[in-house]
C-alpha cells in the first residue's frame with residue numbers, strides 16, 4: 043500500500059500582506075502525494091506553481107491552511123526544525139542558477155551532506171562519487187560547475203538533490219533551459235531514481251510530452267488546482 | 271576537501287578564492303593598514319625604549335626625600351599670626367627620620383621591585399693642584415645597581431665599590447687628570463676628609479652629570495658627610511613605570527617623606543613621549559576603522575553577489591547559523607591573512623628605514639625592536655577587526671529569504 047508523503051489542506055498564500063500590493067496567489071489548495079509517486083505540475087506561467095513548490099519545500103510558509111510532511115504538521119515547527127526537516131526529507135532541483143560555481147561537481151553533491159554533518163568525510167565523498175556515476179558523470183567529479191554543459195549541470199543538480207536520500211524531490215522546470223535531448227536524459231534519470239529507490243517527485247514542467255510520462259498530472263490555474 | 275575542516279571554513283575559503291580580484295584588493299588594503307601600524311608601533315616602541323633606557327637606568331623611578339623644612343609663622347597667645355612674612359629657611363641636609371622602617375614599608379609594597387637607601391651631599395675632589403666640586407652619592411651597590419645600572423655605564427675600570435673605592439664621571443676624571451687606580455682626596459663641607467681609589471669611570475651620556483657624579487660606599491659617605499647611620503634619599507624602582515606618579519602620591523600621603531617620581535622630574539620628556547603614544551593610538555584606531563569599513567564593504571557586495579547561492583545552500587538544508595559563520599569567517603580570514611602580509615611589509619620597511627635613517631652624529635635613529643608580541647597582537651587585532659566588520663554582512667546573509675534569493 044502507498045503511504046502518504048505529502049498532504050496540503052486548504053493552503054492559501056498571500057504575498058505582501060497588509061501592503062497595497064497584497065495579492066493572494068494560492069487559493070485553498072488541497073493536494074496529496076503518495077510515497078513513490080511521480081507527479082507532474084503544469085499550468086501557465088504566473089499561476090502559482092513555484093509558490094506552491096516553495097511552500098511544499100519548506101522555504102516559505104502558507105498564509106493559511108496546513109502542510110503535512112510524512113504526517114507531521116509543519117506549521118508547528120521553528121525555523122531551525124524546518125531547515126533540518128528540509129535537509130533530510132526534501133531535495134531541490136531548480137531551473138536557473140543550478141550549482142555553486144566555487145565548487146566542483148563532486149563538492150556540489152557533497153554540499154547537503156556537508157551542511158548536515160558539519161565536516162567532510164571519505165564516506166560523503168564516496169557517496170558523491172556513487173551519485174555522479176549514477177547520473178552518468180563519473181569522470182566529471184573534479185570539474186568546476188561552470189565548466190559543464192547545461193544538461194550536465196542539471197544532472198549534477200539531480201544528484202545533489204538525491205544526496206541526503208530524500209523522500210521527496212521538488213523540481214521546478216528542471217528541463218526548461220535544456221535542449222530536448224538533454225531534457226529527456228534528465229527526465230529519464232529522475233524517472234529511473236523514482237522507480238529504483240521509490241523517491242517521490244513533484245515536477246513542474248511545460249513539456250506535455252514529459253508530463254504524460256508521469257504517474258499523474260495536476261494543473262494549476264490562477265492559484266487553484268484543476269484536476270484531470 | 272580536508273576532513274578536519276568544517277563546512278563553514280571550506281565554503282568561506284572557496285568564496286574568497288572565487289572572488290579573486292576583490293579578495294586580492296581588500297587584502298592589499300588590509301596589508302597596507304597593518305603595515306603602517308606595525309611600522310609606526312615598532313619605531314615608536316624603539317624610540318620609547320631608547321628613552322626609557324636612558325632615563326630610567328640612570329635615575330631612580332621614585333625617590334624618597336626628607337620633606338622641605340618650613341618655618342612656622344609666629345603666633346600670639348590667641349593663635350593669630352603676628353608676622354605673616356615668612357622667610358624660607360635654608361635647607362639643611364638631614365637624614366630621613368626612621369629610614370629603615372620606611373624601607374621595610376616600601377619593600378612590603380607589591381608594586382615595588384627594588385629599594386635602596388643612599389646618602390647624597392657635596393664635597394670637593396682634590397688631586398694635586400686640581401680640585402672640583404662633586405656630588406657624592408653613597409650607595410649600597412647590591413641594591414642600588416638594580417635601580418641605577420651603574421655597571422652598564424662603566425667605560426673604564428669596574429663597578430667595584432669597597433669602602434676605599436670611588437667611581438667618578440668621565441669628565442670629572444678628565445678635569446682632575448685622573449684615571450682608574452689613581453687616588454683622590456675627598457673633602458666634605460664638614461671638613462671631614464678621606465682618600466679613595468678610583469675603581470671605575472662612568473659615562474651617562476650627559477656632560478653635566480659626567481662632571482659631577484661620584485659614587486662611594488654608603489658607609490664611607492655617611493662618615494664623610496657626618497651623618498653616621500643616616501640616609502638622605504631612598505631610591506626605588508617599580509613594576510609599572512607609568513604608575514610612578516600615582517604610587518609616589520600614595521607614598522607621600524601615607525608617610526612623612528616627600529616622594530618624587532621620574533615622571534615629575536622629567537615632566538617635559540614624559541609629556542613628549544605621551545603625546546607620541548597618543549598620536550600613535552589615534553592613528554591605529556583610524557587605520558583600523560578604515561580597514562574594518564573596507565572589509566565590510568567588500569563582504570556586503572559579496573553577499574549581494576552570492577544571494578542566489580546562499581538561497582540554494584539554504585534550500586539544501588544549510589542553517590542560518592552556518593551561513594552567518596561562513597561570512598564571519600571570511601571577514602576573520604581576510605583580517606588574518608592581511609595582517610600576515612602587512613606585518614611582513616611593516617617589518618621589512620622598518621629594517622630598511624633602520625638601515626637608512628641616521629642621526630646627525632651617525633648613530634641609529636631608533637633601535638630596531640621587532641617584538642614577537644607586536645606581531646601576535648596585530649594579527650589577533652586584525653582578525654577580530656575582520657570578524658567584527660563581517661558582522662553586518664553576515665547577519666544580512668543569514669537573514670536572506672531563500673525564496674526571494676532563488677526567485678530573484
Ligand SMILES: Nc1ncnc2c1ncn2[C@@H]1O[C@H](COP(=O)(O)OP(=O)(O)O)[C@@H](O)[C@H]1O
Pocket residue numbers: 057058067085086087088089090091092093094674677
Ligand atoms: N515574493 C513575491 N512577492 C510578490 N508576488 C510574488 C512573489 N512571488 C511570486 N509572486 C507572484 O505570485 C504569482 C505566482 O508566481 P509563481 O508562483 O512564480 O508562478 P509560476 O511559478 O506558476 O510561474 C505571480 O503573479 C507572481 O508575480
Ligand SMILES: [Mg+2]
Pocket residue numbers: 091092093214
Ligand atoms: Mg515558476
